Amino acid sequence: MSRNFTNLLIEDDIAIVEIDHAPANTLSTACIAELREVFKCLANDDKLKAIILTGAGRFFVAGADIKEFIDALGDDQKGLAMATAGQAICNEIESMKKPVIAAINGACLGGGLELAMSCHYRIAVSAAKLGLPELQLGLIPTFGGTQRLSRITSTATALELILTSKQLNGDEAKEAGLIQLVVSPEDLLPTAKTIAKAFVDGKSMTSITRAVECIIQGANESLVNGLERERNNFAELFLTDDAKEGVHAFIEKRKPLFKHT
Incomplete structure (x- = not known):
């Protein structure tokens, strides 16, 4: 443009x-x-x-x-x-x-x-x-x-x-x-x-985007709705490759190699 x-x-x-x-x-x-x-x-x-x-x-x-x-x-x-x-x-x-x-x-x-x-x-x-x-x-x-x-x-x-x-x-x-x-x-x-x-740096965009969304949207809605958004996003992250990589990297005491998926 x-x-x-x-x-x-x-x-x-x-x-x-x-x-x-x-x-x-x-x-x-x-x-x-x-x-x-x-x-x-x-x-x-x-x-x-x-x-x-x-x-x-x-x-x-x-x-x-x-x-x-x-x-x-x-x-x-x-x-x-x-x-x-x-x-x-x-x-x-x-x-x-x-x-x-x-x-x-x-x-x-x-x-x-x-x-x-x-x-x-x-x-x-x-x-x-x-x-x-x-x-x-x-x-x-x-x-x-x-x-x-x-x-x-x-x-x-x-x-x-x-x-x-x-x-x-x-x-x-x-x-x-x-x-x-x-x-x-x-x-x-x-x-x-x-x-x-x-x-x-050193973080997954799959979790960064969800964290930003929860904070910003939560500021404009009730605590009940904000907590629901938070737990749903948390649960969805368990389906991502980056969560698997992050958890395994922590257990294996190494830096995670996130693919942002």
Whole structure:
């Protein structure tokens, strides 16, 4: 596929997706559509084990493309279409069965923060700015921000950050529980790659994908349903070649040679 808003780099079994929409990597309708296509391709690539999402230049994503809002004023159906597309890409990233790491290199605002919150793990540089300023436009976060922020942090923190439009730097975002790690700019991608490898190296993708599914889906369903999903996935793994290999390798005190089947 031709790409106008993203760069894709494959290193071994890790994909690095870089949003590149100058000057501020805003999420226009076309950019969102391209991102959805990119992640669809990555989801279907059995050779890839993990994904890193970052931004080009000084921005991760500065937000949605506000210029597109002008045409939607007075037309709630156009507003609904924007919200639906934004929620779709965030839902699709969150539902990825391969670990997705957000490497936040700069401003991460509005739709950009909502995109980052849909990733499974988040690291940022100290100088990053994270926030949801939509109320200053007379709007609300609509790519999932009102829902994911409270789930990741707390209801009180979500209310504070959304109602005040406060922006957090990397260290403040870590303290709030919004990101997991703060690093220097030169260490951002190397650290993201190290974390990605720690997630997948020496493990079977048959168990990784099921673990991610159980955690992500379980966060959005009842404990009873989550436990049912967990035990069913556990049972199904006993039918896989990798479980047989992993158990025998442990007993034989050797490293497993997983085939991811």
